[in-house]
Amino acid sequence: MDPIDTTKVQAVIERFVDKDVYIHLETTNGAYASHFNESFFSAGAYIRNGKIRYTRGKITGDEPYRVGLKMELGWIYAEGITHWELDGENRLLMAGYDKDGKLAVALQISETPFD
Amino acid sequence: MEKHDHVLVVFPHPDDEAFGVSGSIASFIQNGTPVTYMCLTLGEMGRNMGNPPFANRETLPLIRKKELTAACDVLGIKDVRMMGYRDKTIEFEDNALIAKQVTDVIDELKPTLVITFYPGYSVHPDHDSCGEAVIEAVRKLPESERPKVECVAFSNNCVEELGEADVSRDVSTVQDKKISTIEAHRSQTAGLIAGVKKRLKANEEELLNWLQKERFWTYKFD
Ligand SMILES: [Zn+2]
Secondary structure, three states: OEEOOHHHHHHHHHHOOOOOEEEEEEEOOOOOHHHHOOOOOOOOEEEEEEEEOEEEEEEEEOOOEEEEEEEOOOEEEEEEEOEEEEOOOOOEEEEEEOOOOEEEEEEEEEOOOOO | OOOOOOEEEEEOOOOOOOOOOHHHHHHHHHOOOOEEEEEEEOOOOOOEOOOOOOOOOOOHHHHHHHHHHHHHHHHOOOEEEEEEEOOOOHHHOOHHHHHHHHHHHHHHHOOOEEEEEOOOOOOOHHHHHHHHHHHHHHHOOOHHHOOEEEEEOOOOOHHHHHOOOOEEEEOHHHHHHHHHHHHHOHHHHHHHHHHHHHHHHOOOHHHHHHHHEEEEEEOOOO
16 A cells, blocks of 8 residues: 555545445454553444445545545545555555554445455 | 374464464474364454555455465464454354354364363453354363363453463474464564564573463363
């Protein structure tokens, strides 16, 4: 994956506007966070292959970035995005890596379901 | 070391077999005991993507599958069964179904020793649920047919609540294999292994202890 280039990512986000797309959205502190630090409140969420349609999408902020997708009846957003890639299957993969290089958040958009 | 006819290892993640268990596995295989490894998931949700990163969320499963195969090659595990579950979802699955799959493998192989995680003392929900399924599978067997079950536990309260581990295996003779096994899970361990090698060179006692001694709790079924 490459560090975010907002112009390029914005262009790809717009390719999926008004199309049925599959979303992978994930936030995580890792399953060991509360093991290493017992006072740490671990929280996260995960959706894989949520089928949605968005009418506008935007990447904003300044390292790390935020991405918001506006749907007819609601919103999807992620913060902490640092890296992106348009993979061989034309899926937009965005992720946020923490200072140790561990994934903390992922937002991915595809016209076909993820495996 | 005690002699076993067949050892069955059941863990949810590729690399669970590497830390704290691979020395025992290597020793069993060196003594001529076949080892079968049921690995429930491909670690799809791993947070490490390599150091420097070479994986992403979508390529990680295939990469970890290859790493698992490589680790099994290092250890000499000829029978690895990837069960097709998804990382971080084991606790939401039908536990009885996973237990049934373990029962089937036990019926097939008649292992005399089963190694898994201690339910409730293994930190990751997948670990605890995997251990639960294995314990349930073995509990169903008539007492005389039950293999010994050795559990890995590492929650902060495990010694306080379970007492000290009753099995302690010296695996110093297969230490190099153990390091190579950990190393085989490159996407997850690249950062860690560099530190291990440095501390090994310095003969650091804490590290040698971690590397050369493997501890297990024998599960008691009453
Ligand atoms: Zn694990």
